[in-house]
Amino acid sequence: MALGQFAYANNSNRFLACAPLAEQPYAVCGIPFDGVVTNRPGARFGPQAIRAASLMLCDGIHPVFDVSPLEHLGDALDMRLPNASPLPEVRAHIERQASELMARHHCVFLGGDHSVTLSLLRAAKARHGGEPLALVHFDAHCDTWSDHFGEPSGHGTWTYEAIQEGLVSAAHTVQIGTRSSGERAARDYVADQGGQIFTARDLRGLDGSALRPVVTAIRERLAGRPVYLTLDIDVLDPAFAPGTGTPEPGGLTSSQVLTFLEELATLNWIGMDCVEVAPAYDHAELTSNAAACFVWTYLAGRVARAEA
Numbered sequence: 001m002a003l004g005q006f007a008y009a010n011n012s013n014r015f016l017a018c019a020p021l022a023e024q025p026y027a028v029c030g031i032p033f034d035g036v037v038t039n040r041p042g043a044r045f046g047p048q049a050i051r052a053a054s055l056m057l058c059d060g061i062h063p064v065f066d067v068s069p070l071e072h073l074g075d076a077l078d079m080r081l082p083n084a085s086p087l088p089e090v091r092a093h094i095e096r097q098a099s100e101l102m103a104r105h106h107c108v109f110l111g112g113d114h115s116v117t118l119s120l121l122r123a124a125k126a127r128h129g130g131e132p133l134a135l136v137h138f139d140a141h142c143d144t145w146s147d148h149f150g151e152p153s154g155h156g157t158w159t160y161e162a163i164q165e166g167l168v169s170a171a172h173t174v175q176i177g178t179r180s181s182g183e184r185a186a187r188d189y190v191a192d193q194g195g196q197i198f199t200a201r202d203l204r205g206l207d208g209s210a211l212r213p214v215v216t217a218i219r220e221r222l223a224g225r226p227v228y229l230t231l232d233i234d235v236l237d238p239a240f241a242p243g244t245g246t247p248e249p250g251g252l253t254s255s256q257v258l259t260f261l262e263e264l265a266t267l268n269w270i271g272m273d274c275v276e277v278a279p280a281y282d283h284a285e286l287t288s289n290a291a292a293c294f295v296w297t298y299l300a301g302r303v304a305r306a307e308a
C-alpha cells in the first residue's frame with residue numbers, strides 16, 4: 001500500500017478538502033469573516049480548523065446513512081473578502097460568491113461569525129423561488145436582537161433581520177438550544193412571530209426516542225418546504241465545544257445534535273452553514289471535530305436521500 005493511502009499520512013486527504021471543486025453536486029466553502037462578534041474574535045479561522053478536523057472522515061461510510069459523501073463533494077476553498085470594509089459591503093461580497101456557488105452546487109458554508117448567514121439566506125431565497133424559506137436554527141443565542149449594542153447589525157441580529165426582510169417565514173422557523181441572557185422580547189421573538197423555540201432547558205435530559213415528539217413537531221411544521229439549516233456550534237455545551245467566541249453553559253450534547261440531524265434528514269434541506277468555530281479557544285480539536293462531524297452527517301443524509 002502506498003504511503004499516501006493512509007489518511008493520517010497525507011494531510012491533503014481530508015474529507016472536507018477532498019477534491020478541487022468541479023462538477024460535484026455538493027460543495028463546501030469557507031467564509032473567514034469575524035468582523036462583528038460581540039465577545040471573543042477568531043471564527044475567521046474556523047474553516048481551516050474544520051477542514052483539518054475532517055481528516056478521519058475522508059473515507060468514512062456514515063454509520064446511519066450507509067453512504068460516504070466523498071465522491072460527491074468538492075471544496076470551493078475560502079471566500080476572498082474585504083475584511084476591513086463596512087459590514088454591508090462584506091455581506092454583498094458573501095452573497096455574490098454564495099449565489100454563484102449555489103447555482104451549481106448544494107452548498108455547506110463554514111463560518112465565520114453568524115452574521116454571514118444573512119447573506120447566505122438572501123442568496124438561498126433567490127435561488128429557491130423567492131418565497132420566504134423555512135429555517136432550522138441551532139444556537140445558544142436567539143440572534144433576534146433588534147440592534148447590536150447600539151449598532152444596527154452584528155452576529156446577534158441576523159435572525160431578526162431575516163424575518164423582517166422576509167428571507168424566512170417566521171411560522172416556519174424553529175430555534176433549538178437557546179439559553180443565553182437577553183431581554184424577553186428578543187428571546188421570545190420567533191415564538192411571538194408564530195415560529196417555534198425549543199430552549200436548551202426544554203431539551204434537558206432528552207435524547208434518542210425521548211426527542212421523538214420534538215422531532216415530529218419540527219417535521220410537521222416544516223414538511224414540504226425548502227428548509228435552510230444554520231448551526232452555531234455554541235449550541236453545544238462548552239464541554240463539547242469550548243472553541244467558540246460566545247460560550248454559554250448548559251447546552252446540548254453532541255449526541256442530541258446528531259439525533260436531530262439524523263432524524264430530520266427527511267426534510268427538504270436546501271443548504272447549511274456551520275458557524276462560530278473559533279480554534280484559538282479550542283482544546284484537543286473538540287469543537288472543530290464536532291463541526292466536521294455535523295457537516296459530514298448533514299451531507300451523508302443528503303446523499304442517502306438522493307440515492308434512495
Ligand SMILES: [Mn+2]
Binds near residue numbers: 246
Ligand atoms: Mn450563538
